[in-house]
Amino acid sequence: MRERGEPVHFADAPFAMARLDGGGIETAYFDYALSPLRDEDSSIAAVLNITPETTGRVVIEQRLAKAQAALAESEAKVRRRTVDLEAALNAKTLLLHEVDHRVKNNLTMIGALLRLQSRQIDDPVITAKLDAMMERIDALATVHRRLYQSDDVTKFDIAGFAESMASGVIGASGRGDIKLVVDIEPIEVQSDYAASLGLILNEMLTNVIKHGLNDGRSGTIKLSARGNGADYVLTVEDDGHGIDLDKKSDGLGRTLISRLSKQAGAKVTWDRLEPGTRVTLTMKSVH
Ligand SMILES: Nc1ncnc2c1ncn2[C@@H]1O[C@H](COP(=O)(O)OP(=O)(O)O)[C@@H](O)[C@H]1O
Ligand SMILES: [Mg+2]
Known part of the structure; x- marks a missing residue:
């Protein structure tokens, strides 16, 4: 400043210091505003130095930044967990669909077996009962078909x-x-x-x-x-x-x-x- 003759300002400059009211060494922050005081011949006679302490604000800003970083980290954690849970749910849904598919195929097979058996029987009372059974099995097979085609299991x-x-x-x-x-x-x-x-x-x-x-x-x-x-x-x-x-x-x-x-x-x-x-x-x- 002495060379250029212009005022200089430093914001939040850190200093290690011990306060008079006790406690250990801590970092305090100050703003420095240095202004030249000139003589009549405009040479610099003195420097006016105004240094208000900004520690209170700086500490709050540092805490805020820390809290924001922690928040961002837990948000990222929640996002990762959500992705994991969605993947697990999809896997479970796929598995249940697979089971319903197999159940449906087995029921269809049982229906076909009953149909074969029914064809070999001449008694109309028995074949009518067998036919009703086939309809029930078909109904169950349809239930399982709809279950494996549905998004929500x-x-x-x-x-x-x-x-x-x-x-x-x-x-x-x-x-x-x-x-x-x-x-x-x-x-x-x-x-x-x-x-x-x-x-x-x-x-x-x-x-x-x-x-x-x-x-x-x-x-x-x-x-x-x-x-x-x-x-x-x-x-x-x-x-x-x-x-x-x-x-x-x-x-x-x-x-x-x-x-x-x-x-x-x-x-x-x-x-x-x-x-x-x-x-x-x-x-x-x-x-
Ligand atoms: N929609 C309907 N219309 C007329 N009668 C019916 C109807 N549903 C059931 N019934 C009567 O109820 C009786 C019992 O039905 P159900 O228990 O299904 O036996 P099934 O069909 O083997 O006769 C039938 O025999 C019929 O007399
Ligand atoms: Mg009936």
Whole structure:
């Protein structure tokens, strides 16, 4: 400064010093503002040195920088952990899909075995029972096919399944005189219940073809699925002959429906309509 004659400023210059009020050696920070004081002949007579201490601010800034670095590091850790967890979830999903795929293939194989066996039997009562068993196994195979095609392995859309099963059952019956009317919103249930609910729907739908819209009676199957508070309600309605609610049946269908609905935490009720039958399945959704 003496050479150039201009004021000089140093910001936050560190000094090792001991304070009078005790404590050890610490680093303190000062701003230096040096200004020349000139004589009449403008030569520099003295230097004015203003050195306010900035330690308080500098220490706070240093702490802030440290905290920011620590935050950035933990954010990076969280990001790495998220990537790891996503990879683990993907691996688990893939594995479960693989299992569902195998289960579906094995069920298809069991169905084919039953079909072969059924062809060798002449008794129509037994072949009808075997055919019903094949339909149940096909229904289970379809449940597992939908499970391995779904992105979320924990949930199962029973309403979407019901729609495809209804058109499948009508298609398989070869009946051109049955109309399907669908009014559904997705109903997501725990995938643990998918097999039970799939079997229940199979019984409901095959009963319509077998008992409601049989003997040359044409008609409509109405499928509806709606959220109703905490419960979800799925109904299969036909305008066929109508169920006789007092009749004791020796069939397997309604027994299966009652038992499986208990397992899946669902409730099933039958109503006689004028004309037809309505079966209502009430279940808890997954949130
Ligand atoms: N949609 C329906 N329309 C008319 N009757 C029905 C319907 N669903 C069930 N039923 C009656 O309920 C009975 C019991 O059905 P189910 O237990 O499935 O036995 P199965 O189908 O083997 O006869 C049937 O025999 C039939 O009389
Ligand atoms: Mg039945």
